[in-house]
Amino acid sequence: MAILSCPLPRPATDRILLAHGGGGRLTNQLIESVFLSAFSNPVLDSRHDGAVLSANGVRLAMTTDTYVVHPLLFPGGTIGDLAVNGTVNDLAMCGARPFALSAGFVLEEGLAMETLRTIVASMQAAAKVANVPIVTGDTKVVDKGKGDGLFLNTTGVGVVVAPKTVGPESVRAGDAVLVSGELGAHGIAILSVREGLEFEGPVRSDTAPLWSAVEALFEAGIEVHCLRDLTRGGLSSALNEIASVARLRITVDEVAIPISDVVRGACELLGLDPLYVANEGRFVGFVPESEVDHALEILRSQAVSAGAMRAGTVHEDSSGIVTLRSRVGCHRVLDMLSGEQLPRIC
Amino acid sequence: MKFLDEYRDYSAVQKMAQTIRRGTTLPWTIMEVCGGQTYTIVKTGLQDLLPDKITLVHGPGCPVCVTPVAMIDYAVAIAQRPEVILCSFGDMLRVPGSMQSLFDAKASGADVRILYSPLDALKVARSNPKREVVFFAVGFETTAPANAMAAWEAKRENIQNFSMLVSHVLVPPAMEAILSSPDCRVQAFLAAGHVCMVMGFDEYLPISQKYRVPIVVTGFEPLDLLEGVRMVVAQLESGRAEVENQYARAVRRSGNRPAQHRIAEVFEVTGRAWRGIGEIPSSGLRLREAYRHFDAESRFEVEIGHREESSECIAGLVLQGLRKPHQCPAFGTRCTPDRPLGAPMVSSEGACAAYFHFGRRKEDGNSILSIATAGD
Numbered sequence: 080m081a082i083l084s085c086p087l088p089r090p091a092t093d094r095i096l097l098a099h100g101g102g103g104r105l106t107n108q109l110i111e112s113v114f115l116s117a118f119s120n121p122v123l124d125s126r127h128d129g130a131v132l133s134a135n136g137v138r139l140a141m142t143t144d145t146y147v148v149h150p151l152l153f154p155g156g157t158i159g160d161l162a163v164n165g166t167v168n169d170l171a172m173c174g175a176r177p178f179a180l181s182a183g184f185v186l187e188e189g190l191a192m193e194t195l196r197t198i199v200a201s202m203q204a205a206a207k208v209a210n211v212p213i214v215t216g217d218t219k220v221v222d223k224g225k226g227d228g229l230f231l232n233t234t235g236v237g238v239v240v241a242p243k244t245v246g247p248e249s250v251r252a253g254d255a256v257l258v259s260g261e262l263g264a265h266g267i268a269i270l271s272v273r274e275g276l277e278f279e280g281p282v283r284s285d286t287a288p289l290w291s292a293v294e295a296l297f298e299a300g301i302e303v304h305c306l307r308d309l310t311r312g313g314l315s316s317a318l319n320e321i322a323s324v325a326r327l328r329i330t331v332d333e334v335a336i337p338i339s340d341v342v343r344g345a346c347e348l349l350g351l352d353p354l355y356v357a358n359e360g361r362f363v364g365f366v367p368e369s370e371v372d373h374a375l376e377i378l379r380s381q382a383v384s385a386g387a388m389r390a391g392t393v394h395e396d397s398s399g400i401v402t403l404r405s406r407v408g409c410h411r412v413l414d415m416l417s418g419e420q421l422p423r424i425c
Numbered sequence: 426m427k428f429l430d431e432y433r434d435y436s437a438v439q440k441m442a443q444t445i446r447r448g449t450t451l452p453w454t455i456m457e458v459c460g461g462q463t464y465t466i467v468k469t470g471l472q473d474l475l476p477d478k479i480t481l482v483h484g485p486g487c488p489v490c491v492t493p494v495a496m497i498d499y500a501v502a503i504a505q506r507p508e509v510i511l512c513s514f515g516d517m518l519r520v521p522g523s524m525q526s527l528f529d530a531k532a533s534g535a536d537v538r539i540l541y542s543p544l545d546a547l548k549v550a551r552s553n554p555k556r557e558v559v560f561f562a563v564g565f566e567t568t569a570p571a572n573a574m575a576a577w578e579a580k581r582e583n584i585q586n587f588s589m590l591v592s593h594v595l596v597p598p599a600m601e602a603i604l605s606s607p608d609c610r611v612q613a614f615l616a617a618g619h620v621c622m623v624m625g626f627d628e629y630l631p632i633s634q635k636y637r638v639p640i641v642v643t644g645f646e647p648l649d650l651l652e653g654v655r656m657v658v659a660q661l662e663s664g665r666a667e668v669e670n671q672y673a674r675a676v677r678r679s680g681n682r683p684a685q686h687r688i689a690e691v692f693e694v695t696g697r698a699w700r701g702i703g704e705i706p707s708s709g710l711r712l713r714e715a716y717r718h719f720d721a722e723s724r725f726e727v728e729i730g731h732r733e734e735s736s737e738c739i740a741g742l743v744l745q746g747l748r749k750p751h752q753c754p755a756f757g758t759r760c761t762p763d764r765p766l767g768a769p770m771v772s773s774e775g776a777c778a779a780y781f782h783f784g785r786r787k788e789d790g791n792s793i794l795s796i797a798t799a800g801d
Contacts, residue, residue, distance in 0.1 A: 094532045104763055340426050347429065349541070350773070402784070407438040407647045409470025412784025 102311025102357075103416030107320075126324065127246045128169040128308065131239055138239035140175035142166055145232040151194060154268045155283030158231055159198035160205035161359055164288050165310065166235035167209045171290040172306040172362065174241025174297065177211040181234045184218045187226035198229065209288035211235070240297055247324035249304040252395035255371045256329060257364040259292060259378060260285070260386035262314055263342040266356035270349065282341055287360030292384040296364070299377045305365040309358040312416050315401065316355070317363055318391075319415040323399040331391030331413065332404045355416045365393065432646030433469075441651040442474035445658060452478040453661050454610050455654060456603070456746045458596060459617035460487030460774025461645050467779040469647045479654065482610075482746030485599050485699065486617050488564040489516045489772035490744060493698045495729060496592045497522035500561050502727035503590065504535040509725075510553060512546040513561040514568075515539040516772045521765055523729075527561075543568075543575035543589075550579075550587040559721045562589040565596055566620045569710060570684035573691035576716050588721040591711055594697050596620050597628050598708035603745050604636045611746055613657040615643040615650065618672040623688075625680030629668045637666040644672040691716050700768055701741030740767035743776055750777040757781060 098105045115124065122130045129142030146162045167177045182202065186195070206213055243249065264285040271282055289308065296303055305325075307317040314336065322329045338353050346353045360383060366374045371389055378387035403413040431437070457463055463483040466472060472481055485491055501522050504511035511527070518527040518537065531537040536556075540546055543560050550558035562572040572589065579587045596617055603609055616629060621642045629640045639660035643653030653671045660667060670676055688710070697709025712720050737755050742748040750756055750769065760766035762778055769775035773782075 094529070096528055096532050098528070108763075343426055343429075347426075400784075405469045406433045406435065407469050407471070407474070408435055409473045411468060411470050412782070414782040414784070 100311075101416060102316050103355075106311075107415075125246065125248070126320075128172040129175070129235075129237075131173055131175075131244075139178075140170050140173035140237040140239050141235070142169035142173070142237075143232065143234040144169060145230065147227065147230050148269065149227055150269075150272055151198060151228050153272050153284060155264075156286040156359070157198050157201040158229060159200075159202035161284075161286050162231045162233045163202050163205035163209060163211075163213075164286050164359060166233040167205075167211060167288045167290055168308045168360075168362070170235050170237035171288075171293040172245070172308050173237065173239060174245040174293070174303065174306065175237030175239045176294065177209055177235055177237045177288075177290060179214040179236050180206065180211055181232075182213050182216040183232035183234075184216070185226055185230040185232075186218065186220045187228050188220060188223040190228050195229070198231075205288065209290060240294070241303065242297075243302075245303055245306055247305055247321040250321060250325040250327060250365045250393055251304060251367070252327055252393055253368055254304055254365045254393040255368050255389050256318070256331060256391035256393065257366060257371070257374060257378065258309075258314065258337060258388050258390045259289070259362045259364070259384040260360075261337045261339045261342065262309065262358055262361060263338055263346065263353040263356040265359040266313070267342050267345045269357075271345070282345065285358055285360035287383045289360065289362055289383060292362075292378055292381040295377050295381055296374060299373065301370050301374045301377065302367055303364060303374075304367070306362055308362045311357050313353070313355040313357060314363065315352075315413050316415050318401045318413065321363075321365070322401050325393075326397045326399050328394040328396035328398055329391055329401045330394060330404065331401065333406045335388055335390045337386050337388045337390075354413065363390075368392075429646065432644070432648040434648065438474070438647050438651060441648060441655060445479070445651065445655050446476045448655065448662060449476045449478050449658055450662060452480070453612050453658060454480045454482060454746075455613045455615065455657055456482045456484045456611040457615040457643070457650070457653075458484040458486045458600065459620070459645075460484075460490065460772065460776070461619070462615060462617070462643065462650060463487070463776050464774055464779050465645055465647060466650060467776075467783045470783075471647055471650060474651070475654065479658065481654075482749070483743070483776035484614075484746060485603070485702065485744040486565065486596060486620075487744075487769065487772050487774040487776070488568070488594070489520055490740065490768040490775045491594055491599075491699045491702070492517070492520065492563050492592050492768070493700045494521075494523055495698070496563075496590070497526070498524070498729040499722065499727060500527060500590055501525050501530045501535075502729055503559055503721060503725050504530045504537050505533075506557070506725065506727075508555075508557045510536045510538060510549055510556050510558045511561065512538045512540045512543075512549060512558060514541075514563065516774070517561055517563060519765075519771045520768050521771070543572050544578065547575055547578055547582075547584060547587060550584050554586060556586060557724075558587050559725075560587070560589045562591045562593060565594055565617070566623045566688075567617075569593055569688045569692065570623060570681070573687045576691045576712065576719050577687060579719055580716060588719045588724045589712070590721040591692075592697070593692065593710035594699065595694070595708050595710065597632060598705050599699065599702075600629075600632055601636075602702070602705050602708070604632070604638065606745060606747075608747055609745075611638070613639040613661055614641070615653040615657065616640050618642055618644045618649070618676060621670075621672070621676045621680065623681050623684050625678050625685075626668055626670060626676065627678065633666050633668050639666050640668045642668070642670045642672050642676050644675065699744075701738070701744055703741075738767035740769050740777075743769055750780040753777070
């Protein structure tokens with residue numbers, strides 16, 4: 080039989096691909112090769128969810144996020160409460176109490192006023208739950224066809240209450256990895272209603288503000304080393320980023336990672352891995368082994384983290400990789416997402 | 426989750442692995458045919474549970490991996506026409522053509538859509554009557570019934586603006602091609618369970634007899650795969666070469682007759698080129714005369730340019746089980762899922778991508794894992 084060979088690689092990406100926004104390897108390459116090289120400074124280079132700044136002795140956290148979700152309304156939420164919760168959560172992951180938000184709207188000509196009102200009402204409700212005012216804003220309208228109904232940016236400022244630096248650089252060998260609840264509901268809720276995809280499961284987005292859970296940890300005096308919300312790229316990408324910055328190895332146990340049967344079932348059907356699916360109301364926390372039971376007790380007392388579980392451990396090993404002990408007892412690397420997660424053919 | 430958890434059960438898996446270890450006295454090389462099986466094996470680390478004497482090699486059953494580069498080039502060229510909406514299974518979008526992938530075409534403005542079912546392409550065609558909707562119909566016998574159904578429905582409803590770019594391949598001719606190669610080292614097969622769910626397994630009897638190889642129709646969960654291994658090893662150790670069915674909860678000997686009838690009504694057998702392997706006679710499907718007007722290749726006259734070939738990618742050897750992915754000099758360095766040299770590094774069912782993602786990266790296939798598990 081003739082052995083033919085495969086073609087030459089395509090040239091280096093000269094255009095933005097969707098995968099550049101997927102939260103995986105290409106996103107990281109984009110950040111490193113374009114943004115960090117241009118804007119590099121010590122705060123940005125720490126690559127945390129938000130920037131922690133000192134102003135006259137007060138430690139402030141600042142973060143910004145832009146929302147382009149489609150559809151605008153989905154089971155369990157809207158782009159509006161997603162934008163409020165997402166920015167509140169990025170502040171919370173810096174150990175900061177949300178202080179004020181801005182909102183920037185890019186509206187597409189022809190958007191139904193009723194849809195906008197629904198979205199704004201959900202923002203108002205989410206801001207109230209998170210106890211944070213929206214103090215400034217901006218509106219632009221673009222021609223029909225130049226925006227997907229509505230794009231939304233929120234920027235948040237918070238006051239850091241964490242006594243020590245919360246971030247990957249504070250993670251230590253021996254730390255325990257806590258996951259705040261069942262994973263994957265947001266991504267599957269969006270997929271289930273997205274145009275062209277005939278899958279309907281009773282899955283609601285997990286979008287929620289996480290500050291109450293984080294605040295409870297600090298108020299109880301838990302020594303929190305690192306927090307990360309599990310948005311784009313899911314648990315796998317978050318753990319890989321942390322392991323890589325901390326230059327430590329993280330191991331997780333597949334059976335200990337909380338995932339609902341509905342999400343597991345949907346992922347099985349769609350050929351997706353729930354460990355890469357986005358969440359909007361879940362986070363991972365790193366605490367010393369001695370604090371695990373107390374921290375879990377605190378988290379489980381809060382509605383938003385009632386399903387918290389200990390899922391793994393940090394080890395001394397500069398490889399910066401994440402490994403998973405599978406359900407059947409074997410070990411493998413848990414890699415960062417490459418490109419978009421795509422459904423399999425069969 | 427019912428029908429899954431019992432096949433991933435820790436103690437059942439460990440017990441089955443122990444049975445295999447006890448029953449293995451000689452070295453054996455076994456090929457799992459389907460990319461979905463490769464994915465489970467590598468993802469769950471099943472090879473680590475098997476005795477060193479058993480080598481699993483990964484077969485050609487990854488539809489993305491074996492679709493020839495010319496087909497990708499056709500799809501890209503068709504997608505670039507302004508009147509066309511090109512619909513595809515998601516996995517195909519990242520496969521490099523000679524110049525572009527469908528993802529690149531999409532980024533350059535082509536209307537490329539990911540669908541879960543070919544029947545959804547008919548809906549797209551109905552709701553976009555002024556556009557030409559093309560479905561990229563790839564895969565093995567598993568996807569053939571649904572693709573046949575789409576063409577059959579399109580004919581029944583007389584949907585004029587629908588066509589299919591067909592690149593269908595068949596498993597048994599590929600198994601024969603592997604067995605008849607002088608370098609073949611495969612001694613037994615785990616046949617692809619879902620292919621057999623459609624086709625049954627009578628067509629494997631002559632292969633098993635002619636080449637004296639055990640063939641066990643096998644499922645996709647860890648316990649399925651271990652049981653499949655146990656069954657082929659039992660045959661090998663006792664000198665038998667038979668066709669057996671491990672995946673009896675899904676596969677009947679006669680397969681799914683209505684699905685077979687629909688395939689035969691719409692498609693006929695033809696020769697196909699396999700990416701990295703070459704032309705295999707009678708190894709594919711094309712639309713029959715009565716459905717030929719749905720053939721996108723004849724509907725759209727597109728030019729595809731000269732194809733540059735790389736000598737570096739060993740996809741053909743990997744797909745025939747002659748090399749393991751990590752034995753490729755480009756593996757993980759010049760060839761990664763972000764910058765694939767060949768298709769097996771693209772699809773989640775591709776052996777190279779599975780090795781890359783799940784950490785089987787070094788010569789012994791295990792060194793990152795041995796670092797990783799030390800101290801646990």
